[in-house]
Each structure stands twice: as C-alpha cells, then as structure tokens.
Amino acid sequence: MSILADDGAVLASGSFSETIVTDRVGNVPRRVTLANGSVFETSDNAAIDAVVAIIAGKRPGWIHRAERFHPRLVVFALMALIFIVAIYRFALPALVELAVAVTPPVVPEMMAQGTLQALDATAFDTTALSAVEQSRLREGFERLTARSGPGAGKFSLEFRQGGMIGPNAFALPNGTIIITDELVKLADGDSELLLGVLAHEIGHVELEHSLRQFYRSMGAAGLIMLIGGDIGSGAEDILVQGGGLLALSYSRSQEADADRHSVQLMAKAGYDPEAIGRFFMLLETRLRDGSGTNILATHPGTPERRKAVHEYARELRSAH
Amino acid sequence: MAYSDHVQFGRDDRYSRHRFTFTGNAKEYFGIWIVNVLLTIITLGIYYAWAKVRRNRYMYGNTALADGRFDYHARPKQILIGQIIVIGGIILYNVVLTFAPALGIVLAIIFGIAIPWLLARGLRFNARVTSYRNVRFDFTGSYWGAVKAFFLGPVIAGITLGICAPIASRWMLHYILGNLTYGGRGVKTKPMLGDLYSIWWLPALVAIGGWILVTAIIFPILISQIETLSTATGTGSPFGSVATLVLLYLSIFVMGSIVQGLYSAGVRNVGYSATTFDGRHYLLSDMPRWRFVWVVISNLILTIATLGLMRPWATIRMARFQATHTEMGFDGEIGEILSTIKDTGSAVGAEFMDIEGIAVAF
Numbered sequence: 001m002s003i004l005a006d007d008g009a010v011l012a013s014g015s016f017s018e019t020i021v022t023d024r025v026g027n028v029p030r031r032v033t034l035a036n037g038s039v040f041e042t043s044d045n046a047a048i049d050a051v052v053a054i055i056a057g058k059r060p061g062w063i064h065r066a067e068r069f070h071p072r073l074v075v076f077a078l079m080a081l082i083f084i085v086a087i088y089r090f091a092l093p094a095l096v097e098l099a100v101a102v103t104p105p106v107v108p109e110m111m112a113q114g115t116l117q118a119l120d121a122t123a124f125d126t127t128a129l130s131a132v133e134q135s136r137l138r139e140g141f142e143r144l145t146a147r148s149g150p151g152a153g154k155f156s157l158e159f160r161q162g163g164m165i166g167p168n169a170f171a172l173p174n175g176t177i178i179i180t181d182e183l184v185k186l187a188d189g190d191s192e193l194l195l196g197v198l199a200h201e202i203g204h205v206e207l208e209h210s211l212r213q214f215y216r217s218m219g220a221a222g223l224i225m226l227i228g229g230d231i232g233s234g235a236e237d238i239l240v241q242g243g244g245l246l247a248l249s250y251s252r253s254q255e256a257d258a259d260r261h262s263v264q265l266m267a268k269a270g271y272d273p274e275a276i277g278r279f280f281m282l283l284e285t286r287l288r289d290g291s292g293t294n295i296l297a298t299h300p301g302t303p304e305r306r307k308a309v310h311e312y313a314r315e316l317r318s319a320h
Numbered sequence: 321m322a323y324s325d326h327v328q329f330g331r332d333d334r335y336s337r338h339r340f341t342f343t344g345n346a347k348e349y350f351g352i353w354i355v356n357v358l359l360t361i362i363t364l365g366i367y368y369a370w371a372k373v374r375r376n377r378y379m380y381g382n383t384a385l386a387d388g389r390f391d392y393h394a395r396p397k398q399i400l401i402g403q404i405i406v407i408g409g410i411i412l413y414n415v416v417l418t419f420a421p422a423l424g425i426v427l428a429i430i431f432g433i434a435i436p437w438l439l440a441r442g443l444r445f446n447a448r449v450t451s452y453r454n455v456r457f458d459f460t461g462s463y464w465g466a467v468k469a470f471f472l473g474p475v476i477a478g479i480t481l482g483i484c485a486p487i488a489s490r491w492m493l494h495y496i497l498g499n500l501t502y503g504g505r506g507v508k509t510k511p512m513l514g515d516l517y518s519i520w521w522l523p524a525l526v527a528i529g530g531w532i533l534v535t536a537i538i539f540p541i542l543i544s545q546i547e548t549l550s551t552a553t554g555t556g557s558p559f560g561s562v563a564t565l566v567l568l569y570l571s572i573f574v575m576g577s578i579v580q581g582l583y584s585a586g587v588r589n590v591g592y593s594a595t596t597f598d599g600r601h602y603l604l605s606d607m608p609r610w611r612f613v614w615v616v617i618s619n620l621i622l623t624i625a626t627l628g629l630m631r632p633w634a635t636i637r638m639a640r641f642q643a644t645h646t647e648m649g650f651d652g653e654i655g656e657i658l659s660t661i662k663d664t665g666s667a668v669g670a671e672f673m674d675i676e677g678i679a680v681a682f
Contacts, residue, residue, distance in 0.1 A: 022377075023374075025352065025374050025377045025378050025381065026344070026348045026349065026352060026378050026381075026382075027343075027348060027382075028377060028378055028381030028382060029381065029389070031391070039454050041454075063355060063359075063374070066351075066355050067351035067352045067355045068351055069347050069348065069350070069351055070351075073350065073351055073354055076354045076355065076358050077354050077629060079358055080354060080357050080358045080361060081627065083358070083361045083362070084361065087361070107419070110419040110420070111418055111419050114418070114419050114420045114421050114422070115421065117421070117422065118421040118422065121422075214418060218411075218414065222365075235620065235623050235624060235628065235631070238573075238624065
C-alpha cells in the first residue's frame with residue numbers, strides 16, 4: 001500500500017498486512033497507519049472503504065452499517081426499551097430465584113455469623129433477662145418452629161441487650177432469631193405478643209428474605225451499570241436513587257409477607273393470630289408511631305400494618 | 321464576566337487565536353448511541369468496552385482546533401480487562417462485606433489506599449490514549465497529588481460547608497490540568513484563589529436562597545400533611561404526602577444542579593483561563609454560567625421525558641456548547657510542536673473512574 005502525492009510521487013509505502021486502518025465511526029476522518037509509522041488521514045470514508053474492500057475483500061464493518069441513520073434505528077430503540085423492562089421485570093426475579101435455589105446452606109450460615117459478630121461487637125450486650133422469662137419465650141418459640149415449614153431444627157433463639165438498637169427483633173438468614181431485652185420489657189408480660197413478633201421473624205427466614213434482598217440489590221446495581229455508561233451522570237443519579245426507592249418498596253412488601261406469615265403460624269400453633277397486631281398497637285400508643293406509609297421507609301406504616309393483619313386474620317377465620 | 325475580560329485584555333496581537341469546534345451531529349450520533357446501548361444489553365455488558373471506544377472516537381474525532389483534530393486511541397480489550405478487574409473487585413468487596421463484615425473493613429481500607437493510585441493511573445491512561453494532530457498527551461500526576469485533590473480537597477470543602485471549596489478546586493485544577501503534558505511539553509495552571517472566590521459567591525448565594533425557600537415553603541407543607549395523616553390514623557390518602565416528597569426531592573435536585581452548574585462552569589472558566597501550554601500558548605474558557613446551567617437542566621429534563629432517547633442530542637449540544645466557549649491562543653506556528661509518543665498504561669484506573677461516575681474527561 002502506498003500513499004501518493006498529486007503528482008504521483010510516493011510519499012510513504014508499506015505492505016497492507018502491516019497497515020492499520022481505523023474502523024469507520026460516523027463521519028470521523030479515517031487514519032491509515034503504515035508499517036513504518038507514517039500516518040495518512042482522510043475524511044473520504046467511502047474511498048477508504050472501497051480500497052479496503054478491494055485489497056482485503058472485506059465490506060466495511062457491520063456495526064457502522066447498523067449505526068447509519070435509517071428507520072431500523074426505531075426498531076433498535078424499541079428493542080432496547082423492551083430488553084431493559086424485560087430484564088427488570090422477568091430476568092432479574094428469575095435470576096434471584098435461581099441464585100437462591102443454588103446457594104449452598106453454608107452461605108446464609110456465614111452471612112449470619114458475620115452479622116451477629118459485628119452486632120455483638122458494636123451494639124449488643126449480654127441479656128439481663130431472668131432464666132424464667134427466657135424459658136417461657138423459648139417454649140412458645142419451639143411450639144411455633146415445630147409448625148413452621150423447615151421445622152424446629154432450623155431455628156434458634158438468642159437474647160441480647162439491644163443498646164442503641166433499642167426494642168427490636170431480627171432474623172438472620174441461618175434461622176437465628178434475636179430478640180432484645182428492650183422489646184421484652186416493652187411487651188410488659190404479654191408473651192403472646194412477643195411470639196407474634198417472633199413468628200414474623202420466622203417468616204423472614206422461611207421465605208429467605210435476606211438472601212433475596214442481597215441478590216436483588218446486586219442484580220439491580222448490575223443492570224444500572226449495564227445501561228448507565230451512555231446516559232449521562234444526571235440521569236444515572238436519578239436511576240440509582242429510583243433503584244433505591246424500588247428496593248425500599250421491595251423491602252416493604254417483604255415485611256407485609258412476614259406479617260401474614262405471623263398470622264398463619266400463630267393460628268397453626270393455637271395462639272391468637274392477631275397477636276402481632278397488639279404489637280403494632282403498642283408501637284402506636286407507647287412510641288407514638290402513627291405515621292402513614294412513606295416511600296422512603298423500609299417498613300409499611302404501623303396503623304396500616306395493624307389493619308392489614310386484622311383483615312388477613314378475619315379472612316383466614318372465614319376460610320375455615 | 322470580569323475575570324475573562326481581564327484575561328483577554330492581557331493578550332496582544334502576536335497570538336493566533338483559535339476557537340475549538342465540534343462538528344458532530346445528533347442524527348449521526350443517535351445511530352452510534354442506540355447500537356451501543358442495544359449491543360451492551362444483548363452482550364450482558366461485554367460490548368461496553370467497544371461502545372466506549374466508538375463513542376469517544378466519535379466525540380474526540382469531531383473536536384477540532386485550528387487545522388488539527390483530536391483522536392481517541394484506546395483499544396477495547398484494554399478497557400475490557402480493566403473493567404473485569406474492577407467489577408471483580410467490587411463484587412469481592414460486596415460479598416466479603418456481607419459474609420464477614422470485619423474482613424470487609426480491612427478490604428475497604430486496602431481499596432481506600434489503592435484508590436488514589438487508580439485515579440492517577442486512570443488520568444494517565446485517558447491522557448495517553450488522547451491525541452491532537454497525531455501527537456499524544458501524557459499525565460504525570462503523583463499518588464499524593466491525587467490524595468490531595470480527590471480526598472483532602474472534598475473533605476475540607478465538606479467540613480467547611482463549601483466555604484473552602486475554591487481551595488479544593490484549586491488543588492483539583494493543579495492536579496488534573498497542571499500535570500498534563502503534550503508532546504513532552506508541560507501544561508501549567510495557576511488559578512488565583514481570588515478569582516476562584518469571585519465565581520464562588522454566586523452559587524453560594526443561590527444555595528443559601530434555595531435552602532431558605534425549601535425550609536420556608538416545602539417543609540411546613542410536608543409537616544402539616546404528616547400531622548393530618550396521623551390524626552386521621554391512616555384513613556387519609558397517602559398521595560398528598562408522596563406528592564410533597566417528590567416535590568421536595570425535585571426542588572432539592574434542581575437547586576443542587578443549579579448550584580453545581582454555576583460553580584463548575586465558573587471553575588472551568590477560571591481554571592482554563594489560568595492555563596498555559598509550554599509557557600507561551602494560552603487556553604481560555606468563557607462559558608456564560610447561567611447558559612451552562614440552562615443547557616445542563618434542559619438536557620436532563622429532555623432525556624428523562626423521552627426515556628433517554630434524546631440523550632444523544634443532549635450530548636452533542638453540550639459538546640458544541642463547551643467547544644465554542646473554549647479558545648487556544650498560539651504564540652507562533654502550531655506546526656513546530658511535535659513530540660515523542662509513549663506507550664499506554666493499564667486501563668484499570670480509567671474503568672474504575674467510569675464505574676464510580678467520576679468522569680474526568682480531558
């Protein structure tokens with residue numbers, strides 16, 4: 001391959017196999033780099049394509065042909081939109097289910113141990129509850145777990161002083177359920193209420209919520225990264241924050257599922273199915289938590305949860 | 321604006337002044353963009369590296385100054401390898417943080433130590449794959465320079481509630497522009513702190529005004545709605561409070577965009593206009609700040625309203641706006657400037673910045 005001046009003089013030459021011709025991108029001038037490093041540049045893209053076609057027998061890249069302004073671009077745009085929606089609506093949940101199904105039991109075990117160690121080191125203290133109080137709750141807890149899907153062997157109950165975390169109960173993915181002294185005190189002797197809360201936490205474990213949440217947030221981040229490269233930083237910010245809001249709505253629906261699970265399990269074990277509703281009542285009166293559902297919250301509004309529990313319990317009763 | 325007038329008065333006739341030009345068009349770029357998006361989705365992200373190269377070749381290749389143009393030389397495989405390493409690192413970090421939080425903290429410290437190095441390498445990669453008139457740029461910034469510009473600067477700007485932001489911006493300009501070389505000759509950036517403060521007070525006033533507006537108008541509405549909701553124990557429609565929250569979020573977002581746009585345009589003007597190449601040639605930026613804010617916000621609204629389809633048009637519009645407000649004054653013949661070409665570094669750092677959204681474009 002040679003580069004000639006107008007008068008026919010050879011400016012540079014080299015074998016074509018060692019010549020690098022840049023791919024065509026829009027109307028950007030092409031660059032031909034010869035073996036000796038000399039560079040020839042031209043905006044006559046058609047001529048370069050013709051030369052390459054003759055020497056190498058190659059047509060210009062299919063990507064450039066696809067990119068040209070043509071009605072088919074409308075089809076591409078529709079396909080991109082459909083793919084994004086389909087990945088979010090169908091592929092992501094399916095992948096999450098698949099990932100949950102193939103995750104070996106050691107994974108939730110490690111997740112749980114790591115979390116418990118971190119909480120013990122930062123917030124928790126050893127429990128100050130009397131042995132009598134502990135065994136009374138443990139008895140009820142065993143009655144509940146015996147009737148749960150995975151059976152009693154899957155679960156264990158731990159007591160801790162909550163410290164800055166306050167009155168609360170947690171489910172770890174390996175089946176460990178933690179209840180804080182502050183929550184026991186708040187219940188003021190109503191152990192059926194506490195069992196309602198524990199049944200809610202058993203629901204989180206049985207429905208594998210932590211694992212699902214973990215895979216889902218990873219998948220959503222991946223999806224944003226996938227399309228994020230080309231949409232600009234402002235739109236990307238909005239997408240990331242929108243993704244956060246969707247994750248919160250997902251978390252709220254998990255809470256509602258666990259509430260219903262509590263109603264079911266309590267009924268099965270022969271307790272008051274609406275015991276968890278008494279807990280919500282307590283939150284409303286003692287902690288003055290009367291807020292409505294908020295799109296920025298991980299849990300649905302407390303009065304709303306109490307009403308949903310009441311309705312679900314009535315539904316169950318009439319079904320029997 | 322006072323500072324750019326000041327800069328322009330200082331120039332005499334021996335300079336040949338050239339505006340940057342951008343010749344890309346939205347019609348052509350739309351095809352490149354939509355094929356990039358589609359193939360990136362179909363290939364589950366692998367095509368991203370190729371997409372980035374095609375996008376940058378289009379954008380750089382359409383940017384010209386005098387009779388020369390810019391070019392982007394990164395090879396997709398370099399970017400792909402860097403991308404795999406960085407995504408692998410992020411996955412490793414998230415997995416470790418979930419399963420063993422204590423070990424995750426150790427890993428976070430290791431990553432924290434590595435980030436300035438990655439940023440410096442990324443800037444170097446970007447500079448080295450960029451050419452003008454077939455001569456490559458290079459970047460010679462150090463690890464500690466990156467610590468100062470990317471860590472120390474934001475921290476002191478943050479803890480002083482933005483009062484020290486011009487100091488941070490000065491470090492950033494020094495680091496990013498002042499460490500560039502082109503054809504082995506250096507770029508020098510000497511922004512005066514006084515000039516940076518002269519563009520600081522306008523966004524600062526807008527920020528204060530914005531806060532007063534938000535706290536005086538929107539918060540009271542929000543609080544009254546929460547109160548009515550709780551007294552009605554959940555019987556009230558939740559739509560009212562959701563609408564107010566969205567309004568609150570939008571007004572804070574728009575306010576933030578205005579403040580950020582005003583400030584970043586000002587910093588660009590001051591920083592570029594205090595930059596010289598090879599001690600003789602000068603760079604100049606004279607972006608009207610409110611016009612810049614208008615371009616940013618209208619681009620964002622159009623992009624969202626069209627589900628992203630107007631994004632290529634917005635990109636082209638911004639590139640054209642920036643190019644027409646950037647000037648280079650040459651002291652003598654441009655053709656003299658020729659140089660050595662060095663090989664490129666690893667792409668790891670460059671991809672890291674892309675993922676983190678810290679786009680440090682030349």
